[in-house]
Amino acid sequence: MNDPMGALGGAMSAFFSNAVVQLILYATFFYMILLWIAAAYWAFRDMRDRTENPVLPFLATGLIIMFLPFFFPFGVVVYRVVRPPERLGEVYERNLAEEALLAEVEAIKTCRSCDRRVDSEWIICPWCRQRLKRVCPNCERLVGLDWSLCAWCGKDFERPVVERVPEATPAPLPAPVPAPVPEAAGSVRGVMPRPVNAIAPSKPFAGR
Numbered sequence: 001m002n003d004p005m006g007a008l009g010g011a012m013s014a015f016f017s018n019a020v021v022q023l024i025l026y027a028t029f030f031y032m033i034l035l036w037i038a039a040a041y042w043a044f045r046d047m048r049d050r051t052e053n054p055v056l057p058f059l060a061t062g063l064i065i066m067f068l069p070f071f072f073p074f075g076v077v078v079y080r081v082v083r084p085p086e087r088l089g090e091v092y093e094r095n096l097a098e099e100a101l102l103a104e105v106e107a108i109k110t111c112r113s114c115d116r117r118v119d120s121e122w123i124i125c126p127w128c129r130q131r132l133k134r135v136c137p138n139c140e141r142l143v144g145l146d147w148s149l150c151a152w153c154g155k156d157f158e159r160p161v162v163e164r165v166p167e168a169t170p171a172p173l174p175a176p177v178p179a180p181v182p183e184a185a186g187s188v189r190g191v192m193p194r195p196v197n198a199i200a201p202s203k204p205f206a207g208r
């Protein structure tokens, strides 16, 4: 009974003392350590892509390190379960897509009165007769109803002109100003006509 056991033990020790077998064992061991470190580094980078929190990548690395070179695959499984589902780049792209979709929806023109879809080049709603746009009298291109001037040719529309009239009234004021000057001159000259009128009553004067 002892002989087979001794023979087996001898064979085992001979097998593990074989230089080639030892080399393979060492190589496997170092490879596992390499994989362990690589997995920790992957977890660090992966977490950094998924969160802006500066601490979480180190926690992910610590999780992989904690499982030691031989059990770290379990750590990788745990990490994959608890990590944020989306990368920051994916979140950014999704937000961009949502914004683009929103802009597209907002770009769809609808009649402000009846809410039906209208073409951007229509000037009037064919269903409710709501004015949608008008034609610039200068360049004959379509302009918005609320534009204060034509974006195509720069022509000022009536409304701002009406608004500027009261602002322009101070400018014409100098025109009336010279008017009083002739009045003042007239007043001076008024003395002159008086003698003309006085010529008539000059006789009464003379009479006096």
Ligand SMILES: [Zn+2]
Residues within 6 Å of the ligand: 111, 112, 113, 114, 115, 116, 125, 126, 127, 128, 129, 130
């Ligand atoms: Zn309408």
Ligand SMILES: [Zn+2]
Residues within 6 Å of the ligand: 136, 137, 138, 139, 140, 141, 150, 151, 152, 153, 154, 155
């Ligand atoms: Zn115009």
